[in-house]
Amino acid sequence: MLSRLLSHDLPRSRLLGWALVLIVLALVAAPFLFPGAKALAVAAKTLVFILLVASFDLLLGYTGIVSFAHTMFFGIGAYGVAVASTRLGPGWGSVLLGFAGALGISLALSMLIGLFSLRVKAIFYAMITLAVASAFMTLASQLSDITGGEDGLTFKNPLWISPAFEPFENPVLGLAVDGKVFAYYLILGVVALLFLLLLRIVNSPFGRVLQAIRENDFRAEAIGYRTVVYRTWSNVLSAAFATAAGALLALWLRYVGPDTTLSFEIMLDILLIVVIGGMGTMYGAVVGSVAFVLAQNYLQDLLKLGATALDGVPLLSQIVSPDRWLLWLGVLFVLSVYHFPTGIVGRLRAMALRLKA
Amino acid sequence: AGEVKIALIASKTGPLEAYAKQTIVGFNLGLQYATGGTMTVAGKKLVVIEKDDQGKPDVGKAALAAAYADDKADIAVGPTASPVGLAMLPVAEEYKKILLVEPAVADSITGDKWNKYIFRTGRNSSQDAAANAAALDQPGNVIAVLANDNAFGRDGVKAAKEFTKKAKIVHEEYLPVGTTDFTAGLQRIIDKLKDQPGKKYISVAWSGAPTPFGKIADLDLEKRFGIKLATGGNILPAMVAYKNFPGMEGALYYYFGIPKNPVNEWLVANHYRQFKAPPDFFTAGGMSAAIAVVEALKKTAGDTTTNKLIAAMEGLSFETPKGKMTFRKEDHQAMQDMYHFRIKSDPAFAWGVPELVRVIPAAELQIPIRNTR
Amino acid sequence: MPGTPRARLGEAMLETQDLTIRFGGHVAVDHVSCRFEPGTLTAIVGPNGAGKTTYFNLISGQLPASEGRVLLGGEDLTALPAPLRTRRGLGRAFQLTQLFPNLSVRENVRLAIQAREAGRGRAGGIGGIDFFRVWLDRQAWIDEAQAILEQVRLGDKHDVHASALPHGDQRKLEVALLIALDPKVFMFDEPTAGMSVDEVPVVLDLIRSLKARRDVTILLVEHKMDVVRELSDRIIVLHNGQLVADGEPATVIASPVVQQAYLGQAAQEPEGAAA
């Protein structure tokens, strides 16, 4: 049953299995386990990133397409919800309409990019998408009447997922339940569903062809697969899932802006998570997102501890200063690419194989 | 007894790091000054919780929520960047706590996006623009404006047009942020301006690096066409470029040598002592915000209930390094003096030194109230 | 030839008309017109660089023709891209091995089976693209893949990644992919090159059994003359991109053009030397 749910794509490593169980439990119980605004925000961001990264892995890990335009679709999803909610006023109607509109735009755009540029060599495609994404970001800030420009858009959610919604008089299990908790569970539900769907897609006959294309597209053509069609499909599907992730992020933040969804930095985060987690495994997205979002949010706090310990030491205290957290993130970045060539999941699976042998 | 927790949120990392650092230094100096070094108000200890928004609106938003909810901050101060500020506004409303905006400048913070929990000590774009306009607003002056092609730039030009009564604005040139080559834009301005009668100015309202000043200097506009440059003030490192424009006029928010008052004297002296350098643009802003917080707390006798604080702050006047500021009741924007300056090139300083031409008093800058209560 | 009684066989009839390709000033295949009958094995020989591989590339669509047409069972395939030609029944094994290196040996073959079934409209999904079924549920395909691997004696290596196979085994897997496609026209490009002598018979037996089916057209590029002599029903000779000889194996091999340009003037019959 569980195996069917996971499309027979099991973790294939006991350690990984337990880690996943732990992560799922923690995310499900997060509002109760880790009270506080920051913890919940981190959990929600983790969820959104799981979906976002998984959708990107479909493209990168399974199809072997390097694209830098993934944040574009993420942004479209977020802006869709935001623009509709600001223009039409808060409400489920606006959210759905905005999402539908965003999905339409994403699909059209991804199809276009796919058909136009998937014929060029891989590196060119990567570079082209880099430029397209930066042009799109410029466009988003230029159309400030619609998008709010660099300032972005702040908007209100439908009632029962907005913070003002407080259905219970008393705390439930020690938690003052408000609309944010509902929003969190909405995100959790949607992410879980879409993640399982992605898992199904990569384990379908279609998904196997994507892997074949990744391995040797010339050969895939020669046995009768039209790679442009498959690649375009892969592009379109991953764009659709990214759009959904964007919409969820918008619902969580009740804000969108170019820095939050479209920036190159986020693109890099996604890339890094895919690589840390393990390319070509959906579970890598889960493990990687958790590790990365935690590091991103708590590294500064960690450094604060280190800095106080080293207070007074001239150069060193400068270097471990919390303001230099990016330095350490960069170092982690480099080290993890180094030490996890096949990602965490790849590592764990290899370990499991060795244990078996 | 007890504590008052103040969250100070700034872009401590990211491109605006330098600005944020100044704000933080200024804020801490301000608390010291206003409490006479005791760091207590009405017997309550002031505790500052610094937070980093990384220059990202979503991070800032989460940081503010965490400050209110997890750290139980009573008041929050910040942030550095306007987009972050705008994203934060609803959080203050949600938690029903005060957010004192400093130094984010967007008009809409105290305009259409405003809510009653928002105060601002920093000047807004309109104040900047109005002051700059005031500096140039003489009959017979012909002005071309050069501004960023974004909401900041366009709002600024709109405000400048509102406040330009006697001079004539003949051309508006918007260039994207991050423009590296200003040749084309300047060529368009030159073509527009060169045959105009009267005193000709290029009024630059530019934020971000790179700046067009070097290029303007290299083109000898004044000598060739009699076109002068006018622009607002900036942080000291950016004013190095002003050295090439002795005589340039404009209006600025703060320069440590200009305001003559005890607060500023204290700030300059202490800043020199601690950092061997003069205080800068945002240091003054940070200090003003701290003074505002302390004065408000003094008025409520340490009571941090939000409604009491709001009542205390509306209309509150307080002394800052740039003289008296007053929170306007309607939109909670601090009304403040600005300074009309003229640049002097002084070999003792690495930057172009702005000399005071005249104080543009707060009363003269009647910025329209743009919020709806 | 549509409409003839030999419909099934006629379908497999391959024809090229004036097929030509130029690379800049260099004409690699020069107006080659030829018909290949079902049930026969035609060997294509010629010196290195004669254009044999390029001729295959033109037929199966890896290269676009500068001139001329490719017809299969009377249908003009010239405008079709390679995958669609494969679906129409042109199968190809490459001179330089082309596999899916980091997939298992069996998965390599299974993918070919899936492609074939999709081409025949039997794979389900939208136009053969099936997102929602789990691939493991297609047990029949997996079994068939295993069966094909047994045929080329790779059955026990089904789990290994293709990249870890020694050279000879990779050549056999290359052939297995072609078998799995079950095309109407089989094109082998030096299938035994680099294979050790004891492995060669496995592949040759396979080709023989295909020939025995009598309903498929087989094209074989091979430099080993003993293999050519033994297997082929007909030999065509390419030289500088042109078709210079065509006929019975014995006649063609004996012709001066082959003796001089291909085997080398001084070439003695290999058997002669060995005996």
Next chain:
Amino acid sequence: MSNPILELSGVHTHIGAYHILHGVDFAVPAGEVTMLLGRNGAGKTTTLRTIMGLWRVSQGDVRFQGRSLKALATPEIAHQGIAYVPENMGIFTDLTVKENMLLAARSARNASELDTQRLEWIFGFFPALRKFWLYPAGKLSGGQKQMLAVARAICEPRALILIDEPSKGLAPSIIQNLVTAFNELKRQKTTILLVEQNFMMAKALGDSVAVMDNGRVVHTGAMRELAEDDMLQQRLLGLSLGAHQ
């Protein structure tokens, strides 16, 4: 076997976790052609790569002209006067035929310094190389690439040439040329260690032979001996070759 130029004694090689060579012993006499035979996967390629330093010797020693190659890096081994034609040909597909040759000729700094005499000699065997001299090597046909790979190894005089299956994909007439070329090289006192599946060629060229199986040398001797002994062939190579080819 008076004067071996290359000696392998008890060579073990590991590739990653796999133990591929299990103590390879044989010697290559100077100025002769030594054939290295064996079935697919026997370890022939691995042996050549080990000599070139592309795989590390994990145990045992490789000596060339009396000097151990064990500690040397590949470029240094090449500088001892050893040329190598790898199994996959190692053509630089981005470069033209000319540029490929130029790289192989270490002493020539640019095209005008190539040894014209020797080039003409090579073009005699492989006329296609002249024709496609300025062509990107990646666009050559399979056999033409193989010719280029061999041509690179012989474009300057070397003491020892290691060649991995040069005849695969070559037309019979070119194989003839190859045999002639190797014979001429031999006359110029070049030693050749040749891996070959084409038994006809092995017979025509080989002076001595080493047969490998499962990462070991299972037979050494004179080529003529093996060529005439069907039983031995059957035992070592799994097939009686004389009858077949």
Next chain:
Amino acid sequence: MSANTTAATSPAPGRPKPGEPPAGGRPPYSAGGGQQVPKADFDWKPLLILLGLIVLALPAIGSPSSWLTLTAAGIAMGLIIFVIASGLTLVFGLMDVLNFGHGVFIALGAFVATSVMGGLSGWAGDNGLAQFASVFAAMAVAMAVAGAVGWAFERVIVRPVYGLHLKQILITMGGMIVGEEIIKVIWGPLQIALPLPDVLRGAWYVPLGNGDAAIEKYRVLAAVIGLGVFAAMGHVLARTKVGLLIRAGVQDREMVESLGYRIRRLFVGVFAVGSGLAGLGGVMWGLYQQSVTPQIGAQVNVLIFIVIIIGGLGSTLGCFVGALLVGLMANYTGFLAPKVALFSNIGLMVAVLLWRPQGLYPVTNR
């Protein structure tokens, strides 16, 4: 041989002449064997397009003096961009390494220049020649420092990921983040002014039509340096074996080593040179903007990537033409239609790729 034989080009010195009997005395096995297939002609089209753009801009702009001002500025800007991008092309074209960390060397060069020129400003004083010398000193030191850091960068960061584009992108990006932060630790997070020395200030004015065109002095210097870099790279890559070796080494390192070359040393050397060029570019860029921030590297990244895509990823000539196109286009559209200027780079890129999907001068097999 059929009648369509191609005429052989006139043989270069030392190349065997077609048709000559082979020295070995063996007859060629095919009659056509002696005919050489000629090398493709030099491709002039991109250069013609560049010229066409310049010529067409004149009627569009109208005033000849404005046109000359913009053209001169555009060419100079293009050449500066060429210098900052050249190191990247070199490293990508030869070593197939996509160095997203290239920007950090640009920033490093610029910051080193602030220190050097700051230090020398007292010494140079009002002496024009000395000021000039200080600029060159800054360039030399910046190149040396950036080159040395590049050396280390290759050893530590790039070496494990040769041949793996994706990892290269990530790891060099990581290196860039680290580098940028270290710059902040050393020089502080503030923007630092990098004023042009007085000799390089100002412009020359060329009377033309009804106005005069302004040609800034610094841009002339920058253009001269840009051309110098281009010529030097062209020479080294076309006339020496180094270029060949590295290109070959990227494809098959083992084979190059088997031929007897120590490829690792060359690789690290090329990387250091590429980084040094970035350092030089950084000085030029910093002087051009007269101020530097730690972010300038990241800011120019997209720009230089666009340039090298337009050029054909790895082609020096392509990068050169691409940079000039970008510089001119930015200036022309900035004058004619500033809104369009925002998208001029990407528009240019799309147009070029529609025409030539591999860029102006495609590098084979990539």
